[in-house]
Structure formats: structure tokens, C-alpha cells
Amino acid sequence: MKQKHKKMVAIIPARGGSKGIPRKNIRLLANKPLIGYAIETALRSKYIDDVVVTTDDDEIAEISRLFGAQVIIRPKELAEDEVPLDPVIYHALTSIEDENNQQFEFVATIQPTSPLLSTLTLDTMIDLMYREQYDTILSVKAEPHLFWIKSGEQFVPLYKERKNRQYLDPIYQETGAVVISRRGVVSEKSRIGSSFTIFEVSRNEGIDIDTYQDWESAENILHRKNIVYIVDGDYDTGLGHIYRALTLANRLVFRHNIIFLMNRTKELGIQKVHEFLYPVKTYSDDDEMFSILDETKPDIIINDILDTEPAYIQNLRNKGYFVVNFEDLGEGAEYANIVINALYENSYPPDNHYYGYKYECLRDEFYIFPTKKPVPDVNNILITFGGTDPNDLTSRTLHALENLDLTAIAINVILGKGYQPKEKLYAYVSELRKKGFRVDVKENVRLMAKEMGEADIVLTSNGRTIYEVASVGTPCISISQNEREVRHLFVHNSHGPLSLGLAYTVSVDDIATAIKRLIDDYPLRQEMNKKLLKFDLKGNLGRVLSLILNSHEEWKRHDAS
Incomplete structure (x- = not known):
């Protein structure tokens, strides 16, 4: 009226x-x-x-x-x-x-x-x-x-x-x-x-x-969708989920409205998202989270929070949201519209699950820098064990390099934001420098692709970083931080990285033996380089974005009919 x-x-x-x-x-x-x-x-x-x-x-x-x-x-x-x-x-x-x-x-x-x-x-x-x-x-x-x-x-x-x-x-x-x-x-x-x-x-x-x-x-x-990311990062879980969400958001933001919905106690992840100037809404419990969703009215919700519960996903679906889950091994995955999992393979995935390396989302920098061409002599070793490195494989690797007495090789260490024993590590690095080792420690590195490309050998954990190394083609040694990472089968299926297994089973001597093997065997490093680069990972981001948006459109048409 x-x-x-x-x-x-x-x-x-x-x-x-x-x-x-x-x-x-x-x-x-x-x-x-x-x-x-x-x-x-x-x-x-x-x-x-x-x-x-x-x-x-x-x-x-x-x-x-x-x-x-x-x-x-x-x-x-x-x-x-x-x-x-x-x-x-x-x-x-x-x-x-x-x-x-x-x-x-x-x-x-x-x-x-x-x-x-x-x-x-x-x-x-x-x-x-x-x-x-x-x-x-x-x-x-x-x-x-x-x-x-x-x-x-x-x-x-x-x-x-x-x-x-x-x-x-x-x-x-x-x-x-x-x-x-x-x-x-x-x-x-x-x-x-x-x-x-x-x-x-x-x-x-x-x-x-x-x-x-x-x-x-x-x-x-007019075609813009409201896309809400529910994702967190802290010193325990690291920032891998945050980086993937940001990678997708950086491509979607030109045509869609992006909002991050995050647990206000996970300050590390919130800080990282704020660096990219995306709007962030925070919550303290599920009631407050669903209240924010009611106000936001998202078309698509992207969960990047590991294992979900059925009741949570069903609640989202009942409200009419299209639900996308990343790396969800929980029982809630059964109720999502689609589940995308680049890390953990499944021989017989359900129709709404998409597994394997084809769904890894590389950050923009990995599309920019050139791939690696191995050289006969190893001059640079990169150590990077993720955002938190809960098993302190960084220090363990430095001890292996000390035992090998590799004073002629540049050793670059990259620490994640969640790495805890910094003071102890810096003290150890100071002692190594006094012994003639060329060790450099970096934090808040923006261009990992550049660092990986300049290295002749990379030592890293068996998470998403493996895909980043593979896209560059640098020979690498992989150690799984936990049982979950052991399930990441790309290392085994590609036969590219040298996998040492689960962290608690890997000794300093094991790491030293693997490093020496790669240093001494140039043909092996060339072979690893070829095996890694044969997996074309740079077309994946477009594939994932199309999967999400096209699946949503198909769901809308089916729902409307």
C-alpha cells in the first residue's frame, strides 16, 4: 500500500x-x-x-x-x-x-x-x-x-x-x-x-x-553472488586453509561479493584475511554464526574447516544455502552439495566428491615465476615446514645439515606465523653461523614461488606445500607432520618427492641420508624434476572455480524446477 x-x-x-x-x-x-x-x-x-x-x-x-x-x-x-x-x-x-x-x-x-x-x-x-x-x-x-x-x-x-x-x-x-x-x-x-x-x-x-x-x-x-567463507587459522591448524580461501577469493571478488565468517578467537587467521582487505564478520558460537548468515543471505557457503558434523551441514542446507566443503573427512561431508579434496584420495568417491591433484588451488605467484631447471651442483637448500611445524622438523633438518658439515651450501629457512620455538631456533642458527654455516632465516615471506625456484632442494611437510613445490619442479624431500598428511597420496602416486614417512619415525640421520643422496645424484634430481612438472597444476584454479559456480547454477535450476 x-x-x-x-x-x-x-x-x-x-x-x-x-x-x-x-x-x-x-x-x-x-x-x-x-x-x-x-x-x-x-x-x-x-x-x-x-x-x-x-x-x-x-x-x-x-x-x-x-x-x-x-x-x-x-x-x-x-x-x-x-x-x-x-x-x-x-x-x-x-x-x-x-x-x-x-x-x-x-x-x-x-x-x-x-x-x-x-x-x-x-x-x-x-x-x-x-x-x-x-x-x-x-x-x-x-x-x-x-x-x-x-x-x-x-x-x-x-x-x-x-x-x-x-x-x-x-x-x-x-x-x-x-x-x-x-x-x-x-x-x-x-x-x-x-x-x-x-x-x-x-x-x-x-x-x-x-x-x-x-x-x-x-x-x-546483476549476476554477483554472495559468497561466504567459513574458515579459520591459528597456531595449531596453521594458515593453509586461509591461504586457499584467499586464493579463491582473489579470483571471485571481481564478479562476486565476498565475506569471511571467522571464529573471533582465531586471531592469526583473522589478521591474515584483514591484510587482503576482505570484510570479516566474527562469531563466538554457532547461534551467533547462524544469525550472521541470516543477515548476510549467502548464495554459496564455502567451509574450509576440516571435519564437519552432519547436523551443521544439514542446518545450512535447510536454510537454502549451497554448501561447498574443502578437505572434509567428517560425516558432514555426506550432506554437502559438493566436497573438494586435493590432498586425500578416494578410489571410489561419491558423485558429489572431487578428489586429487586436479583440484589443488595454487596461489597467484605460482603462475608467475618460471619452473625449475636442475643444475649439477647443489648450492641452495630450502627448509619450509608450514605455518606451525608442530614437530619442529625445521630444527631437526638443521641438525642433519650440521652433521653433513654443509658449510658451502646456502641454507634458507622459512618460518610460518605459527612456529613457536623461534627463540630457541634463532639461538641455534647463531651457533651454526659461528661454525661457518650460511643459514638465513626468513619470516612473512610473500613470494614462496621465488624461494622454491631458487632452491636446488626443498625439505617440506606433506601438505599443500608439496603441490607448490611440484608446480615449480624443485626436487624435494617430504616428511608428514601427522597421520592425516600420510593420507596425502600425491607424493606416492607422482613418484616425484622423496618421502621419508611420518615425522615421529624420522630421525636426524634419516634426513641427513636423504639430503646427501639428492646432493650426490644429479640424474635423480633431474628425474624428480620431470616427474613433478608433468602434473600440470596451473589449470586447477579455473577448474575449481568453474566446478563451484556451475554446480551452484545447476542446483538452482534443479531447485527451481
């Missing part, structure tokens, strides 16, 4: 002779005729009494009526290219007033080429018009750039001082989306009275479709 107010009409001009995009007003934009968006926006307004389309085109007229608008057929002389909008609006206004035998007090011109205009924005403008008693309100968007104009034969800047964009004085561009006018100022020559103001809309709502690029931008925005 419309609120009581002074009578208002919305007039939508839509002629048939569009030149930039032929027939654009009735072309399907995200499966709806372009003009349908403006009509529906106006009809939902709590202030607008009548919605009128003025057109010279029979098809536009029929489709406009189908969407609930009244139609005024404009004369041919008002449908020419050079005719401005003012006489068109005046003709439609006087025609509908005569037809309905009434006079309106306010007129809103709404362009069909601004399909992202929301009813909330429209009603906010109308409310401002009522409260402040303006003659006219125009929608605009901010354009904070360094502009120039041509004055005579010279170019003149439209700014006082050259500054970075965010510090410039604002310049506004009319969007054309909405012009609201008092009836008394609307004539064949103008719709702008002496008392007027502007109303800034968002860049999305300010899109005015004139080109195919504008059309693509609008369609991408």
Missing part, C-alpha cells in the same frame, strides 16, 4: 531507435528485458502512484504493459535522435494527466538504461524532495579524477592542485538515472527549477548503459 503523499508519477522514456546497442530496451539483461528493471523499481516505490513508459515502439509498449506499466505512445517527431528529453517527458506527463483526468504534483524521470538503481535509493531521493522542498533533484556519481577542458585553443585544468585521486575536490557527473521535479517546473524546455540539489548514488547504481562494455558491467553486477 502506498503511503499518503502528494501525487507522483514516474515516467520512463524508451524509444525504439537505440544506436549504441540496437533494441537495447527490450534485450535480455540477466534474463530480464532492460526496461523491466526500471519499471519494477518504480512500482516498488512507496511514493510513486503511476508508472508510465513513453515510447514510439510497439514491442517496447507491449513488454512494458507486461511488466505493469502504463504506456503513452509518443509522436514520431519526438522519437528522432536529436530530440532532447524535456519535450518527451512533458508530452507523456500531459498525456497521462489528460487520460486520467488528474494532475500530478511531482514527476520522476527514470531512465531504463540505469537497471541497477534501487527502490531504496529512489525513495530516499523522493523523501529528501519532500522534506527540503526542492524544485528538482538530480542523481549523480562522483568522478574524482584530474579533468581538463578545452577553452579556445588551449587546454585548461579543472582542478586547483594536482593531488592523489582520493584527495581531490569532488566532481560529479549526472547519471541520468533519476530526475525528480515539481510539476510546476516541468515544461517542454526544462525540468530543472531554481531550487535544486544533487544526490550521489553508488558507482553501480550510476551505471548508464550506452555501450556493450556498460552492458557487460551491469550484467556482471
